[in-house]
Amino acid sequence: FAPLANTHHVNLHQKDASHIKVHMAKSKSATKRKNSSQSNVSSLKGFGAPSSAATASSGVSIDRSKSALAFYDYIAANGGESNLKRVGLGEFPLPGTDLNIRGVVALQDIRKGDPIIEIPYEMALDFGRQSVDPTLPATSFLQMYCQWKSGQDIKAGVATLRSQYIGDYFAMLPAYQSVDCLGSTDFFSDEALEMLQSPLVKEETLLRRDLVKARYERDIETMAAMSSNLYRWGEDGFATFSHLQWATWLITSRVLTVQARESDTGATVPHRLFIPLIDMCNHDRDSPHILSGRAEPGGMLKVMAGKDVQSGDAIDISYGGGVEGNDRFIQDYGFLDSGGSKERAGGTAVAEAYRLVAKKLLDLGKKTINSMGRLSIEDQKRSLEALKATTISEDEALLASDKVIKCDERAALVYRIGIKKAIQELTD
Numbered sequence: 008f009a010p011l012a013n014t015h016h017v018n019l020h021q022k023d024a025s026h027i028k029v030h031m032a033k034s035k036s037a038t039k040r041k042n043s044s045q046s047n048v049s050s051l052k053g054f055g056a057p058s059s060a061a062t063a064s065s066g067v068s069i070d071r072s073k074s075a076l077a078f079y080d081y082i083a084a085n086g087g088e089s090n091l092k093r094v095g096l097g098e099f100p101l102p103g104t105d106l107n108i109r110g111v112v113a114l115q116d117i118r119k120g121d122p123i124i125e126i127p128y129e130m131a132l133d134f135g136r137q138s139v140d141p142t143l144p145a146t147s148f149l150q151m152y153c154q155w156k157s158g159q160d161i162k163a164g165v166a167t168l169r170s171q172y173i174g175d176y177f178a179m180l181p182a183y184q185s186v187d188c189l190g191s192t193d194f195f196s197d198e199a200l201e202m203l204q205s206p207l208v209k210e211e212t213l214l215r216r217d218l219v220k221a222r223y224e225r226d227i228e229t230m231a232a233m234s235s236n237l238y239r240w241g242e243d244g245f246a247t248f249s250h251l252q253w254a255t256w257l258i259t260s261r262v263l264t265v266q267a268r269e270s271d272t273g274a275t276v277p278h279r280l281f282i283p284l285i286d287m288c289n290h291d292r293d294s295p296h297i298l299s300g301r302a303e304p305g306g307m308l309k310v311m312a313g314k315d316v317q318s319g320d321a322i323d324i325s326y327g328g329g330v331e332g333n334d335r336f337i338q339d340y341g342f343l344d345s346g347g348s349k350e351r352a353g354g355t356a357v358a359e360a361y362r363l364v365a366k367k368l369l370d371l372g373k374k375t376i377n378s379m380g381r382l383s384i385e386d387q388k389r390s391l392e393a394l395k396a397t398t399i400s401e402d403e404a405l406l407a408s409d410k411v412i413k414c415d416e417r418a419a420l421v422y423r424i425g426i427k428k429a430i431q432e433l434t435d
């Protein structure tokens with residue numbers, strides 16, 4: 008296969024990468040469905056040789072829809088068959104809502120220290136070296152996705168198998184305008200952005216929109232005008248700015264950051280990868296499972312059991328290295344972390360994901376420097392000031408009323424209440 012037709016590189020076969028540690032940056036998209044609408048999910052035995060008792064005992068339904076079965080086949084055909092005895096895709100109730108979320112479920116007991124998921128490096132989409140700009144890998148991804156959607160060969164990478172089957176993976180990704188992505192501030196209305204009472208989140212969101220716009224105009228519009236086959240979307244249309252926004256959200260919510268050693272310099276650099284199946288693990292801040300592996304041809308990217316796993320358990324991982332707060336979660340992943348499994352079991356009043364943001368605003372907790380680092384005094388001041396516009400009880404009354412019904416506005420309210428409660432707890 009030829010390299011991509013423009014300047015974006017997606018290394019589907021990372022020839023010069025050597026040892027890699029999966030660091031894990033985060034996690035991803037929720038295929039949120041109403042509990043009542045599970046038409047394509049049945050409570051059958053899982054793929055492979057699952058114990059039906061286990062799936063029944065946890066009440067998790069295994070996804071055996073046509074697209075899921077095609078995806079399992081894709082995994083098996085590319086060297087990942089052993090996974091299918093251990094795990095499948097399931098629908099889990101999302102705490103505190105009437106929604107379900109797709110995730111990975113164990114189909115058998117797995118001992119601490121054993122692999123839960125092992126994906127050959129060749130199955131990953133390696134978007135190359137990490138940078139702060141997610142729009143570049145998003146553009147590469149969108150090009151491949153458009154090629155697949157319009158029935159063309161994917162002109163990237165070297166593996167025939169992948170080009171034949173990667174659509175079975177793409178078909179499992181949260182679709183354009185699906186409910187999953189709409190939770191991200193990228194898709195918030197101006198009113199909802201204001202309601203966050205968080206000038207820094209609002210400014211970063213607007214900056215990202217500008218980045219997407221500039222990237223769209225520079226790389227997609229011009230390329231689409233030059234070649235009618237690039238970025239084709241639908242019968243006679245082309246990918247729009249809004250499609251690139253969706254692709255950018257897929258990047259920020261799904262890539263795993265994997266350390267790669269460059270063969271020429273020997274330097275270790277972070278790469279961004281989509282790793283099928285591993286990218287379907289949801290977030291649990293308290294998950295002990297460990298991501299590791301090699302990003303070299305023949306290597307495996309793995310989720311290793313950090314504790315004994317029982318058949319029927321959700322296989323979650325901790326996004327953001329455990330140091331990111333809900334300011335990142337609402338922007339990058341489109342959900343609010345209301346507490347890890349241990350936190351919830353312990354009945355904590357304020358989730359750690361809010362506390363982390365509050366500590367940043369109050370300039371506490373300097374030991375846990377996260378991706379935003381320390382804030383300037385000015386940014387701290389204006390952030391704290393903005394939150395004073397309303398009190399916690401006013402916000403809670405508003406949330407309980409039927410005055411705010413739009414999802415983005417409700418999420419903004421929940422976010423600001425969480426931050427205010429965390430600030431209150433830390434300053435009392």
Ligand SMILES: C[S@@+](CC[C@H](N)C(=O)[O-])C[C@H]1O[C@@H](n2cnc3c(N)ncnc32)[C@H](O)[C@@H]1O
Nearest residue numbers: 034035036037038109260286287289290340342
């Ligand atoms: C890497 S994907 C994980 C798999 C995803 N659920 C799927 O079906 O493709 C990350 C996305 O999953 C969803 N997600 C993951 N963990 C979640 C959680 N604890 N609560 C709510 N949504 C979550 C969010 O939409 C997030 O952007």
